Amino acid sequence: MKKFLLFLLPLLSLAQEKTAPDYIKTIIFRTGDDPYSQLPIVSLGGSFTLSFDDLRGGETDYYYTLTHCNYNWQPSDLLKSEYLRGMDDVRLTQYRHSYSTLQPYTHYNLTLPNDDTEFLLTGNYLLTITDSEQQPIFTRRFVLYSPTTTVQLSVKQSREVKYAETRQSVQMRISSKSLQFVSPNTAVKVTILQNYRWDNAIMNVPPQYILGNDLVYKYDRETSFEGGNEYFYFENRDLRSPTSGVYATRREGDKYLCQLFTQAPRAHLPYTYNPDIDGNFRIVSDHGRDNTIEGEYALVQFSLANNNLSPSDQVYVYGAFSDNALTEPYQLHLDEKQNVYVGNVYLKQGFYNYKFALKRNGKADYNAIGGNFYQTENTYTVLVYYRDTADRYDRVIGMGSLQSTQVTR
Known part of the structure; x- marks a missing residue:
């Protein structure tokens, strides 16, 4: 048998990736012809869009930089002038403020290529959003290709x-x-x-x-x-009454709370087909005409029945909304009285796919709870x-x- 290397790539490695802070939400990075993919893979010359919300509101100066990488996400040896026409480190000028929402936010939008930046070469690219002091706020990957094969x-x-x-x-x-x-x-x-x-x-x-x-x-x-296994899903486009996957919804002070139905581990159950969008999400709302600035935010309460997990096991919810990361904001904690793992995630109204993952002795297992089929x-x-x-x-x-x-x- 031929021997070769297979790499399992950590989420935060190599090309200096950065996880978004808590005040940056709903990062959507996709091409116009694929509303579900969170990874733009675009033919050279095609366009794609990044958008995100800043929950602090106001008008923050954000900039973008671009790094060309090799296949393994190590930065390439190329000069910027070799893979870009124009420049990067350009301020984001397209933004709008939320309208008639309990949670104020500013919605930012970036389309590439644009009048300032044009791509010359195919390859892996890392997009970094920075602040006015050139400190990285978050990163996203994308790929440009030529249809040669x-x-x-x-x-x-x-x-x-x-x-x-x-x-x-x-x-x-x-x-x-x-x-x-x-x-x-x-x-x-x-x-x-x-x-x-x-x-x-x-x-x-x-x-x-x-x-x-x-x-x-x-x-x-x-x-x-x-x-x-197939993803669970919920939809909270209407915050006045429960919809798909939502057990109860209500307003508590200056926030909405959406309590989802408690799910059970499925690793020991037979496979059952359940249509999904492979972990992605869509922003939809019944409360306005423009979801991007009229969509409301809500605390979404995820819950998973305890199926004799060890007290040292850590349970997380994940999907494209979390960039598939198993980090503290997405961790569920055991409610011993109810014997249920519970966690709240602040999300914009929409249709979401999600699963539960496990960390045991520091090692992540994305399918221990849901099973493999x-x-x-x-x-x-x-x-x-x-x-x-x-x-x-x-x-x-x-x-x-x-x-x-x-x-x-």
Whole structure:
């Protein structure tokens, strides 16, 4: 069996990523043609948008900077003038104040490319929002690619007996009519993402077979992911009465509280199909015409029944709304009287997917509570990187995406 490195990429590593402070909420980073993805993967020349709310209100001076990175998210050796036309470190000038909401906030918007900044090269990029003193506030990743290759994907049930019911293997075939691959075993690198997440990405995968100018990847274990389970969901577009997934809603002082139905661990239960949007969220509200500035914020109370977890176990809620991070703002704590884990997260009105995760002895397990099933519908994205002997950076020469709606053997 060929040996190669598979990297599980930490959320905060390499290109100096920064988690947003508590007063920055509802970070939405996506392309216009994909309302659910929180990771813009855009053909070079295409546009995408970042938006966020500052709960302090007012008019804060925010700026953006851009860093070009290699396939492994180490900053590349390129000068800014080599990958940007114009400049970065530009102030965000598009912002609006909330209207008729209990929670005041200022909504900021940034579209790239724009009159100040144009991209010249494909690759991985890190977008950093800074304050007037050039201190980083938060970061987000995005990828620019050229459609030089065609990527055909399929998702298979694991061939290993012990993983057959719990894992999904991603197989692919990469071809190009305009590029002749030179030394593809070293020049071509592939990254596979599950539900747009980088924390469990499989990286640096070489081709298993080379057939002419086609690169074939029919690995099993080497390109397999835990299947996980479908996401729970709730919708609180109407704060006057409970809607989908909401047990009760009420106003308490200057805030709304949405109490969700208590969920139970599912790892020991059979798989049940439940339509979801693969961990993402949408901002929707019945209280105004413009969700971006008329959407209200509410304390959303998540709860999970205790299923004989150890007192030392830590329980978290996660999804795209938390950037899939298992950090203190998203931790649930045991209500011993009710024997339920409970936690509040301040969220803008909308439709949200979520799951529960576990930390045991400092090690995160995203699927210990929900279970793993090969039937689970996930979105898989493949990025193809290429660096020949004359290149000083990793080009992104293609991408492919597939939902695992039909997992075959």
